[in-house]
Amino acid sequence: MKNLIYLFISVFLFATFLSCEHDLPANADFDAYNYQSIDENGGNWKPIILTSNEDVVIPAPTDVNSAEYKAELSEMIAAQKTKTDNDVSAINYWGNNPAIRWNEITCDLTTKYNLIPAPNPDGTYPGPNAANPGKYPLFPYTHPPYSSRVFANLSGAWFDGLISAWHYKYKFNRPAIHKSNTEVQQLLPTSELPSYPSDAAVINAISRVILTAMFPLEKDDLIKKSDELKNSLFLSGNAVKSDIEAADSLGRGIAKIYLARAAGDGMKSAQTPKPISDSIKNAAFQRFGWSWTNQEIPERPVGLTPLYGKVKTWFVPDVAAIRPPVPPAPGSEEFKKHEAEMKSISENMTTKQRAIANFWNDGLNTYTPPGHWNRFATNDIVKYKLNPLRTVRILAYLNMAMMDAGICCWDAKFYYHYPRPVQAISGFQTILGTPNFPSYTSGHSTFSAAAAEVLSFFIPQNTTTYNQYASEASDSRIYGGIHYRFDCQAGLVQGKKIGEITVNVARNDGAQ
Amino acid sequence: MTKTFKHFIFIFCIGLSITHLRSQTPTDALLMDKNQLCIAPMYTHESWKEYWEGTLLRDNLNIGIFTKQSINPMLAYGITDKISVLLSLPYVTTKDSRGQLQGVSGIQDLSLFLKAKLLNFKNSSHDFGGFLTAGFGTPISNYLSDYQPYAIGLGTQEFSLRAIVKYEYKTQTYLRLGAGYYHRTDTKVERDYHYNNGSVYSEYMDVPNAMQYEVTLGQWVANNSLQIEVGTHIQSSNSGDDIRRQNPGQPTNKVNFTNGSISLRYFPAFLNGVSIIGSYAQNFAGRNIGKTQALTGTITYQFYLKKKNNSETAN
Numbered sequence: 001m002k003n004l005i006y007l008f009i010s011v012f013l014f015a016t017f018l019s020c021e022h023d024l025p026a027n028a029d030f031d032a033y034n035y036q037s038i039d040e041n042g043g044n045w046k047p048i049i050l051t052s053n054e055d056v057v058i059p060a061p062t063d064v065n066s067a068e069y070k071a072e073l074s075e076m077i078a079a080q081k082t083k084t085d086n087d088v089s090a091i092n093y094w095g096n097n098p099a100i101r102w103n104e105i106t107c108d109l110t111t112k113y114n115l116i117p118a119p120n121p122d123g124t125y126p127g128p129n130a131a132n133p134g135k136y137p138l139f140p141y142t143h144p145p146y147s148s149r150v151f152a153n154l155s156g157a158w159f160d161g162l163i164s165a166w167h168y169k170y171k172f173n174r175p176a177i178h179k180s181n182t183e184v185q186q187l188l189p190t191s192e193l194p195s196y197p198s199d200a201a202v203i204n205a206i207s208r209v210i211l212t213a214m215f216p217l218e219k220d221d222l223i224k225k226s227d228e229l230k231n232s233l234f235l236s237g238n239a240v241k242s243d244i245e246a247a248d249s250l251g252r253g254i255a256k257i258y259l260a261r262a263a264g265d266g267m268k269s270a271q272t273p274k275p276i277s278d279s280i281k282n283a284a285f286q287r288f289g290w291s292w293t294n295q296e297i298p299e300r301p302v303g304l305t306p307l308y309g310k311v312k313t314w315f316v317p318d319v320a321a322i323r324p325p326v327p328p329a330p331g332s333e334e335f336k337k338h339e340a341e342m343k344s345i346s347e348n349m350t351t352k353q354r355a356i357a358n359f360w361n362d363g364l365n366t367y368t369p370p371g372h373w374n375r376f377a378t379n380d381i382v383k384y385k386l387n388p389l390r391t392v393r394i395l396a397y398l399n400m401a402m403m404d405a406g407i408c409c410w411d412a413k414f415y416y417h418y419p420r421p422v423q424a425i426s427g428f429q430t431i432l433g434t435p436n437f438p439s440y441t442s443g444h445s446t447f448s449a450a451a452a453e454v455l456s457f458f459i460p461q462n463t464t465t466y467n468q469y470a471s472e473a474s475d476s477r478i479y480g481g482i483h484y485r486f487d488c489q490a491g492l493v494q495g496k497k498i499g500e501i502t503v504n505v506a507r508n509d510g511a512q
Numbered sequence: 513m514t515k516t517f518k519h520f521i522f523i524f525c526i527g528l529s530i531t532h533l534r535s536q537t538p539t540d541a542l543l544m545d546k547n548q549l550c551i552a553p554m555y556t557h558e559s560w561k562e563y564w565e566g567t568l569l570r571d572n573l574n575i576g577i578f579t580k581q582s583i584n585p586m587l588a589y590g591i592t593d594k595i596s597v598l599l600s601l602p603y604v605t606t607k608d609s610r611g612q613l614q615g616v617s618g619i620q621d622l623s624l625f626l627k628a629k630l631l632n633f634k635n636s637s638h639d640f641g642g643f644l645t646a647g648f649g650t651p652i653s654n655y656l657s658d659y660q661p662y663a664i665g666l667g668t669q670e671f672s673l674r675a676i677v678k679y680e681y682k683t684q685t686y687l688r689l690g691a692g693y694y695h696r697t698d699t700k701v702e703r704d705y706h707y708n709n710g711s712v713y714s715e716y717m718d719v720p721n722a723m724q725y726e727v728t729l730g731q732w733v734a735n736n737s738l739q740i741e742v743g744t745h746i747q748s749s750n751s752g753d754d755i756r757r758q759n760p761g762q763p764t765n766k767v768n769f770t771n772g773s774i775s776l777r778y779f780p781a782f783l784n785g786v787s788i789i790g791s792y793a794q795n796f797a798g799r800n801i802g803k804t805q806a807l808t809g810t811i812t813y814q815f816y817l818k819k820k821n822n823s824e825t826a827n
Contacts, residue, residue: 022698022716029713108711118758136757295612297573346614351654358658358702365707365759375705422612429614431659433760481614 028104028375032095034189035387039511042389043167046509047160048314048396049261053167056253058246061174061196072240073181080185083235088187091232096188097388098200098229099158100378102207103395105225106154107367107374109215113142116364116436123298127271133216140214144443145308145406148370149267150214151395152314152403157210157258159396161202161251162389168250169194177237187236191387197247198239199388204229205251206258213259265312270305277302284417290330291417292438303437309411314400315502319411322497324490327416327440330424338484339425346429346481353479354431360444360476361432369444369473370402373451376469380459393511394458398451401502405450405495406443412494413438421481430481442483445474445491446498453499457506470495541643541678541688543629544590550814552586556602560795560802563661566754567799576609578661578802582620586810589817598625601652604664613662616655620665623649631677639680645692647672658701658717660761661802667699667763668719683732688743690726699763708764709753717763720752739777745793746770755800765800772796787812 117137133139174196208226233239285291294300328334418440452470456463477483584602600623607615631642649670657667674692698716728743752766775791789810
């Protein structure tokens, strides 16, 4: 009997404690690294919206032989002696290219706020209100248009900010701390970059200011994170306080310029009241004889941001000029072929198709397709050890292309107002939830083709992979049952065009 | 077995219940005789119209009424008079009445349980028994757990340990108490990032472990041809997040429930070795779970694979 009990308990304990559990990291795995190059001439690259590299002015730094500078170094040396384990963890977390972490934080916030409003008891729907962000539904609702706009403004400001920082670094030429002092411990990889202003602190200030404007409820947490990074730069021996303060002021100035542009980009009126939404729907019906209707119960009366197609683009000069052609009319012979394909996939779903649909779902409660592409980009940026300026150059063009892709896609969506498969195909079932906006073209396809085109320009050795990702992301919507193949194909074509337009700008920014 | 050891078991089980609050699953205090096999095909029909999104009880017109049915050809076999092995392999099918999202059908998890009677004090009026069950379950098809509420299971390996005590008075009325601990491994999903009160960069989701408690009162009536039980089950997860507002659930959710159940088991005199069980259960409190009504029908047939030596009954 005793043996029996031993057997039971030991089998259970053995199985339980040896059972396979996995690491479930809250952060992507990034370590600090030595930059592959430092781009001494980066200060002369062409900014995106700034008119010059001195639009925001910072004062000249004190000389490294001055008493003030020496006092700053002494302060740093003293502080390093009392740093805690938490300080060291923070230094390792942020590393020496903190745009990567701020990008990840943006992914986190996008996921956190990406929830669609629940209906009121009377069957109406509330909407988020920027003037009262804490009232349910919280502001913002980070759907793909909103999130692509956050990423674009943030990384555009980073790029312009670092061009300016690079300019000042070489203009004032205050040497990196490790060049003038050996008493300061260097806890991060060092580089030959002049230290004033701190590039990391420029990224930090821009991130704090822009993300606070975009996620007002996160203000306190963003300040906490930003203070942690400033402290890490200081304690790691990377930047003295004057390097950080000048950078903070530069970053705030640049962020302000971007926020001013964002305030006037038309996003405020993208989510329309019902009468405007209805008139857009009627116009499409008059034009084509069809219109999209939300199929949820209760029906959502207004689609997601019907006027996002009118928001100001970064690089696409004329949205209507690259609008895709008219899709096949519902019920037409051409449509019936696509209907048959949708039904056949839905009824004979393979495990692989299901996995692709889920991998790329990037729907509610995720960082959306733009977030997904930022992850690929940051992984490769770290893999190829790009310096902070090269990093944000890629992120800026990537995210501005994706925002433009979203704008062009939304223009087509509400111009054509094409019904989703659940509306047009009787009895049709999906494995993904159908989004609250018209079908044609596919947002995933447009975002992804634009992203693949841009990333392939910067990291040409990965072109095949990026194109495969884009094509898989596009197919995933067909497998999920929420897009016809013609939505996806048109989206890929449209996205590629937007990518090309963006790459043409990048080609001429002086960096190559 | 020594008294010390009995105390150890008791303290062990209590200890688990305190440190890990959580659990689930039906349990009885029945054992097969040695070489006795019981075949018990079971049909379960569960449905709900309302569910707890976190702690908020709500309906969802995009689901309508959610239904989950399963057929489980259970087997139990007596290795000795004191140790039985149980096998369960349900086929599960899910759907909603709205019909816009696809339901799922498939073979769920293969589970194996070892149940042993460890304590027994008996005289003419009182019968006290103590049991321990150890279980292991594992998915045997490639169903996706990250498709709630339609997923047919949690997609985890589950290790369970459950203590059951039963007291019966004059072979007519009994009280059964159970406490179990369920350890669940991570479940593999089809995306490499998810949100669980924060970002998780992994293709695995943490499925909460759980404690489960059970109190059941039973009575034999009609010349011992009918057994009636009423009871309650409580599951309490010791970690996990809540379903986010207007969002589907996921395997990481903290799933708690309290249900009430009634069960009737009939032994027809004219069919030796056969019994028919019907039961009804209703969740009346919960978190991240449907306000489920469950109806279960089981036919059991037990017989000896080898000639039996003594006349002890299975109960």
